[in-house]
Amino acid sequence: MPRRVDHDERRRHLTAALLRIASTRGLQAVSMREVAAEAGVSLRVVQYYFTDKRTLMLSGIAELAARLDRRVRERAAAIGTGLPPRTVFEVVLGAILPTDEASRADQLAWTAYYAAGLTDPAEAVDGRYAPDALERWLTGVLQRAVDAGEVPAGVDPRIEVVGLLALTNGLVSSVLGQQRDVADAQRVVAYRLDRLFGAAGD
Amino acid sequence: MPRRVDHDERRRHLTAALLRIASTRGLQAVSMREVAAEAGVSLRVVQYYFTDKRTLMLSGIAELAARLDRRVRERAAAIGTGLPPRTVFEVVLGAILPTDEASRADQLAWTAYYAAGLTDPAEAVDGRYAPDALERWLTGVLQRAVDAGEVPAGVDPRIEVVGLLALTNGLVSSVLGQQRDVADAQRVVAYRLDRLFGAAGD
DNA sequence: CCTTTCGTGGTACGACTGTATCCCCATAGA
């Protein structure tokens, strides 16, 4: 047999190159030749490790979903359990906002994939990566806060969580579009959480 | 002189065809030939009325901005002045949500343009169409409600409005992605407004 | 040794793209 190559490592390298292009020049700038050039390999290599362009694109979104999921999960793990619900929300929602260059790039690529999936059913984000799980988890956290009376009466945990996630997503959009900076977005989230958990002035 | 043609009308026709393609098959499916076919004319005609592809695309986003702006403005005018702030917010935010097929199509196209503008500075949405004006207007409305004591204490009108617009945008995304239906989105908005204006159970 | 097979460079093909060019026709002003 000839020399063996770590296919997974090779694929990760190419996928990273793809996402670098997608986040800087957009998804429509992604061609097999461009990915090859960005990764410093020949067109043939891209063809070899991803037979299709479709396969290549799917690999991109899979990696992206994994990254975003990891970002939230890592921060959630870092703070352990038994923390005040307010802190949980602050950390989780804060992990969604594009605070550094890396997360901003990922969110840009994610938005590109999302928009493409709206009209091109082929490479639909399929959403089903985490939003549901995240929504359920946070709803549970808030529900327990309600049961413990740590939150003003009349709060509907499900709707409140849906609203918070939508709010965060909307803020992500405006941050990416540079209509607002991250600090502003964090302030809006913090304000909403203050109002929800009754911290300081409410 | 040969027969004169209404250039503006011709351009509107072509722009409508462009947006029809963008909202159904995506922005990347928009080519001069496709627009020509969708409009039932020859490629030359598209070239004639929009010299560039860039010009064509710009016309698309201009029309889109005008439509979205008109939708909000019409509903705002229909309810006149002097209405309770809560109603104003309900109508304006409700006008942003994609309730019928037409507004859904426009929001799809808008999202496509927005995503494209994030990485392709050329055809950037440039945002400056209305969001600022809308934000200022609503902030004024809410500020007056605060001054009149129609709203719980401690409410920051600016941040509250920014949050409501981000929330609505986030909901639009999830509705377009079919993770939620419009009724659900409207319910979330109504819930937030209830909490803000203290209607019913709060 | 030879041979099989993995990994890869190079290149060619057909289908698209935006843009440019050439030509004709119908009509309004002379």
Place this chain on the structure above:
DNA sequence: TCTATGGGGATACAGTCGTACCACGAAAGG
């Protein structure tokens, strides 16, 4: 009636796209 001109049909061109194909080097198994 003649003619200049706005409107548009048809086609060509250079470029890029995804994909397919061919050939070759190198290394491992017989």
